[in-house]
Amino acid sequence: MIRTRFAPSPNGPLHLGHAYAAMMAHDLARTRGGAFLLRIEDIDGERSRPEFVEEFFRDLEWLGLDWDEDVRFQSRRLDSYAEAGERLKASGLLYPCRCTRAEIAAAATAMGPDGPVYPGTCRHQEIDPEGAAWRLDVAGALDLTGPLEWTDEGAGTLRAAPEIFGDVVLLRKDLPASYHLAATLDDAADGISLVTRGMDLFPASHVHRLLQALLGLPVPLWHHHALLVEPDGRKLAKRRGAPSLGDRRRAGEDGKAIAEALRQHRFPAGISLSAGLHQSP
Ligand code: GLU
Numbered sequence: 001m002i003r004t005r006f007a008p009s010p011n012g013p014l015h016l017g018h019a020y021a022a023m024m025a026h027d028l029a030r031t032r033g034g035a036f037l038l039r040i041e042d043i044d045g046e047r048s049r050p051e052f053v054e055e056f057f058r059d060l061e062w063l064g065l066d067w068d069e070d071v072r073f074q075s076r077r078l079d080s081y082a083e084a085g086e087r088l089k090a091s092g093l094l095y096p097c098r099c100t101r102a103e104i105a106a107a108a109t110a111m112g113p114d115g116p117v118y119p120g121t122c123r124h125q126e127i128d129p130e131g132a133a134w135r136l137d138v139a140g141a142l143d144l145t146g147p148l149e150w151t152d153e154g155a156g157t158l159r160a161a162p163e164i165f166g167d168v169v170l171l172r173k174d175l176p177a178s179y180h181l182a183a184t185l186d187d188a189a190d191g192i193s194l195v196t197r198g199m200d201l202f203p204a205s206h207v208h209r210l211l212q213a214l215l216g217l218p219v220p221l222w223h224h225h226a227l228l229v230e231p232d233g234r235k236l237a238k239r240r241g242a243p244s245l246g247d248r249r250r251a252g253e254d255g256k257a258i259a260e261a262l263r264q265h266r267f268p269a270g271i272s273l274s275a276g277l278h279q280s281p
Pocket residue numbers: 006007008009041183196197198201
């Protein structure tokens with residue numbers, strides 16, 4: 001049975017782009033007789049705010065998108081992330097790093113999906129691990145696993161190329177996880193068989209495929225959907241004025257009609273779907 005999920009981060013209110021993502025994950029599960037789960041990605045302590053979570057529940061109900069099973073919260077799963085982190089450390093594939101963003105930007109010679117690619121500064125150095133972040137030696141990891149593949153329903157089967165990010169942080173200095181590690185572990189723990197999310201996270205799946213191989217996790221299928229974009233091609237964002245679903249709900253708009261319009265690709269003026277470019281390295 002197919003299982004999908006919507007995994008919002010409670011660092012701001014949901015807007016129409018989130019509604020589209022939630023509708024996609026919900027409908028893909030429902031049309032195939034599967035389960036749709038809701039996961040709150042709330043481990044970013046500085047930016048996560050519990051009041052947004054309550055709003056998310058109301059927004060989804062208002063849109064007519066019902067989820068199955070208990071809501072998952074990443075903040076309740078820190079132990080499982082720490083355990084996986086210890087296993088990876090024991091494999092010798094992680095190394096501590098204390099570089100700042102500015103140092104990385106100054107030393108980087110390439111740009112990756114998330115900005116300047118970490119150039120491996122600390123990979124072969126003696127670094128005090130106390131309070132450091134831990135990075136994955138991606139080349140070393142790929143030597144161990146050999147070539148890997150993953151399949152997106154739209155893009156087909158690709159060779160995993162996690163090296164486009166450089167040596168990613170798996171354990172942040174303030175957390176026993178990073179987005180990549182937590183999302184990969186959660187999708188496996190929740191039995192997600194079709195990872196549904198926006199095209200902006202397409203590159204991240206290269207890293208997640210590698211983590212699945214290293215941690216012995218099942219390999220799902222992926223479905224990266226197009227994003228709602230403004231006329232300049234940039235995705236909708238609250239900070240650029242995309243109205244929140246909560247505001248529209250309180251103003252008395254009909255959420256189910258909004259979800260139905262999204263299904264039919266009827267968008268407000270100036271908003272369209274991004275050209276579905278699948279980025280291969
Ligand atoms: N929490 C992420 C976001 O809000 C989504 C993560 C995922 O779907 O893998 O962008």
